[in-house]
């Protein structure tokens with residue numbers, strides 16, 4: 219069994235990994251903080267790590283992207299997107315509030331959650347819980363655990379339903395995220411290719427550093443892909459951290475490295491003095507409801 223480090227238990231990361239990897243071939247090892255999730259595989263205690271990398275509304279999780287680029291040497295081996303449905307959970311209060319959400323919320327004074335999750339529920343928080351103290355914690359599973367541990371019915375968590383089951387919490391309101399199409403993109407990173415079912419397509423991620431003295435270099439990079447009709451699905455600039463104003467480009471390419479086209483495009487880019495670092499060539503699992511129900 220391959221060991222997979224992730225933020226957990228009771229997190230969206232865990233829920234998504236169970237959904238796509240299953241428990242048959244993988245054993246999940248829980249960590250409380252993302253640096254420890256990265257560190258476990260980097261130091262060889264686990265074979266893979268699962269990292270949330272991008273959210274539909276919050277955009278890239280820059281800290282995680284930067285760690286992947288600067289601090290660890292772990293190729294991307296798979297990617298998946300997973301819907302994030304957020305719930306307001308608290309200890310069972312004996313049914314005092316009946317079905318009245320407003321009344322129940324008026325009794326809450328503190329809410330724990332991951333910062334990204336709070337950001338995804340701004341409208342709900344403003345409407346029902348404007349008076350509460352919001353306390354960001356390392357993961358949503360940890361938020362639910364703190365509610366259970368505190369034994370205080372005036373404390374709640376924004377977390378997945380699975381966390382509510384794990385810590386025996388009552389769901390006060392389900393699906394409270396501001397947008398219904400709220401998805402997070404996760405990557406599986408690790409030194410070796412895992413045995414996985416076929417993804418819906420293959421993708422390659424590269425980092426390109428431009429030469430300083432070559433005007434129009436970015437245009438040339440993009441045209442090397444454009445005239446070969448290679449589709450790019452993301453391009454983002456991130457600081458190289460070497461000097462102010464120096465950036466590299468993180469590029470997702472909708473193509474496998476095995477094709478003739480990609481290596482030729484890389485050669486063309488390198489010929490003008492760009493550096494190309496391959497972050498991974500991997501299968502993508504698109505969210506498909508059938509898998510979930512099946």
Ligand SMILES: O=C(O)C(=O)C[C@]1(C(=O)O)C=C[C@@H](O)C=C1
Pocket residue numbers: 225228229230231232270273279302332334335356357358359402
């Ligand atoms: O705390 C969790 O439940 C996580 O899985 C982490 C995380 C993240 O770091 O982005 C993952 C997805 C959600 O959008 C919010 C939080």
